[in-house]
Amino acid sequence: MTPASHLLQQEIPLTWYLLLSAALFSLGVIGFLIKRNLITVFMSIELMLNAVNLSFVTFAHQWHMVKGQIFVFFVMMVAAAEAAVGLAIIIAVFRARTTLAVDRIDLMKL
Amino acid sequence: MLHEPSLSLPGFAPALPVCDGTMHLILFVLFAGLCLAGAINLLLQSHPINSALSLIVVMTSLAVLYLLLGAEFLAAAQVIVYAGAIMVLFTFVVMLLNAGREERTLGSRVARAVGFPAVVTILGVLATVILRAQGLGSASLHDGITSTEELSAVLFTKLLLPFEVTSVLILIAILGAVALARHGDGERMDGK
Numbered sequence: 001m002t003p004a005s006h007l008l009q010q011e012i013p014l015t016w017y018l019l020l021s022a023a024l025f026s027l028g029v030i031g032f033l034i035k036r037n038l039i040t041v042f043m044s045i046e047l048m049l050n051a052v053n054l055s056f057v058t059f060a061h062q063w064h065m066v067k068g069q070i071f072v073f074f075v076m077m078v079a080a081a082e083a084a085v086g087l088a089i090i091i092a093v094f095r096a097r098t099t100l101a102v103d104r105i106d107l108m109k110l
Numbered sequence: 111m112l113h114e115p116s117l118s119l120p121g122f123a124p125a126l127p128v129c130d131g132t133m134h135l136i137l138f139v140l141f142a143g144l145c146l147a148g149a150i151n152l153l154l155q156s157h158p159i160n161s162a163l164s165l166i167v168v169m170t171s172l173a174v175l176y177l178l179l180g181a182e183f184l185a186a187a188q189v190i191v192y193a194g195a196i197m198v199l200f201t202f203v204v205m206l207l208n209a210g211r212e213e214r215t216l217g218s219r220v221a222r223a224v225g226f227p228a229v230v231t232i233l234g235v236l237a238t239v240i241l242r243a244q245g246l247g248s249a250s251l252h253d254g255i256t257s258t259e260e261l262s263a264v265l266f267t268k269l270l271l272p273f274e275v276t277s278v279l280i281l282i283a284i285l286g287a288v289a290l291a292r293h294g295d296g297e298r299m300d301g302k
Contacts, residue, residue: 011134016138017179023149027153030153031152032218033221046200047165050168052129053184066264073114086189088286093153094207
């Protein structure tokens with residue numbers, strides 16, 4: 001293998017994937033803190049779940065474990081259930097308060 | 111070193127052309143950039159529907175990254191379940207509730223005093239741990255993909271019980287969603 005072709009055969013270190021995952025997670029936390037709309041706050045939670053899924057897949061690749069990928073599958077199923085229930089709760093809150101601003105939804109009681 | 115161009119998918123053929131390393135790099139940089147851009151756009155947009163569309167970009171780019179890591183089933187599931195089902199639900203609710211532009215407020219004092227330092231700390235700790243971690247490998251298109259067959263062989267033998275329990279969870283979630291969304295109607299009917 002010539003040096004030029006060796007340079008072209010470079011691989012992506014898994015560190016980059018993990019750093020991307022950490023950055024996405026932090027952006028999700030920031031979104032959770034700064035967004036003032038209930039639905040967008042919920043979207044930030046989904047973003048955090050996705051970031052964690054990426055690191056699961058990365059480690060599944062690292063250790064050649066299928067179970068890591070299956071865990072991501074379960075996380076997806078839980079996220080689907082969570083989205084269904086969460087959005088139903090948001091609809092119920094909107095019916096009771098006619099607002100989605102988190103500053104005005106400050107009581108647990110509907 | 112150069113092979114004959116094969117008829118199968120470029121980059122995923124067993125006999126790979128010499129440029130597959132750069133191919134992986136280009137795909138990673140492109141879709142990681144799209145991921146980050148979408149996530150930042152989610153924070154900057156003030157209308158929820160724009161945030162939802164940015165989140166779809168993030169999730170679809172993540173599906174490509176899963177494919178680069180050899181998780182073909184998860185890439186498909188990511189597009190179908192996340193970018194498809196969950197985000198359709200989100201956009202549907204945004205349109206149903208006619209959510210307008212959000213008003214920017216300063217947020218709570220706790221969020222500013224504790225939240226943002228905590229985010230910086232989390233990111234700092236995570237980045238330090240990841241960068242100092244030894245023995246992390248690397249990914250290339252040579253690695254081969256985890257086939258759906260391999261994945262389902264484990265899922266439907268060793269992990270059959272959790273899989274079945276998940277179906278119960280989904281059923282409960284459907285019932286809960288229906289019960290919660292119908293709640294307002296029921297009360298109004300009782301009141302009349």
